[in-house]
Amino acid sequence: MPFRECISQIPRNCLLAAGVGLAAVGVGVYLRGLAGAAGLATLGAGVCLMGAAVLRERSRERIKVGTVSKLFIYPVKSCRGVSVAEAQCTKLGLSQGEIKDRHWIVIKEDGHQVTGRQEPRLVLLTASCKDGHLFLNAPDMPEMIIPTKLPKSNPVKNCRVWGADIHGRDCGDEVSKWITTFLKSSQPYRLVQFEPNMVPRKSKDAEMPFRITDEVAYPDASPIMLLSEASVEDLNTRLQKKVTIYNFRPCIVVSGCNAFDEDSWKEVDIGNVRLASVMSCPRCIFTTVDPETGIIDMKEPLETLKSYRLCDPSEKNIYKSSPLFGVYYGVDKTGVMRVGDPVYKLV
Known part of the structure; x- marks a missing residue:
């Protein structure tokens, strides 16, 4: 079992006591000038820091914000998505076999x-x-x-x-x-x-807000893009010709939340996967391609999105004139997610 997992099983009072005890012993031995004291003190300090990190993690609250309604994998860039009931979430995105x-x-x-x-x-x-x-x-x-x-x-x-x-x-x-x-x-x-x-x-080479650890193969920038059904429904109230979730090519679709709630989910747990929000998804003319006919409109729904989903002026250096719809996530913890899994935000 990994060291961090082992430590997470230890009661918090024992964990802190062990760390403080090791650090104290190390300091005491160091004062007496015996060899190895500095290493012992460092070990104790390390246990304390690891313990503090585990305690912070335990103290975070998980709030259910929705449910996974669909999962999509797009094997060939720009091709039709494959709907799957279960997917492995890797550092490079979703996969299944x-x-x-x-x-x-x-x-x-x-x-x-x-x-x-x-x-x-x-x-x-x-x-x-x-x-x-x-x-x-x-x-x-x-x-x-x-x-x-x-x-x-x-x-x-x-x-x-x-x-x-x-x-x-x-x-x-x-x-x-x-x-x-x-x-x-x-x-x-x-x-x-x-x-x-x-x-x-490196995702950061495509979009500046990404972390140095975020990587992709051929996606535009992000290993994961999440979008809620409610956000698409809200958009459709403003359109004469309705669109579907397929216009926006998400990897994860969430139901059971309000429109644009996903904008505020900084970290989410789905199954045993943890995702970290990096930036909103800036939209382009690809959203105007009809997924059923392959005909490009060049205008809608992009023009309507621009009427109410532009970024804050302070973020124009990132998004420029692109409207925002959906959220890009980096993968902090790999694992498996399934349709029907609850989506928890961490606070």
């Missing part, structure tokens, strides 16, 4: 990313994994099947995602032709995969 969030991406021949902003029909592409293979389906196209463990003979491409360099192993010429044909592109596109031995991007 071989399906990992945004671990595949479409690129140009020069390595620059291709997303639904440039190719809206990408939202019609569905991806699933089974028995060591990625299955790609799209309207009026035959099913494409490629291995999830690519041959090492396939070249590793240098990719460019939001100004940052990252690697991806090329999935081959056949899938390249398939995607290029589906998107009716005049230039060839390629599909690449992020592999476990590759170096992820």
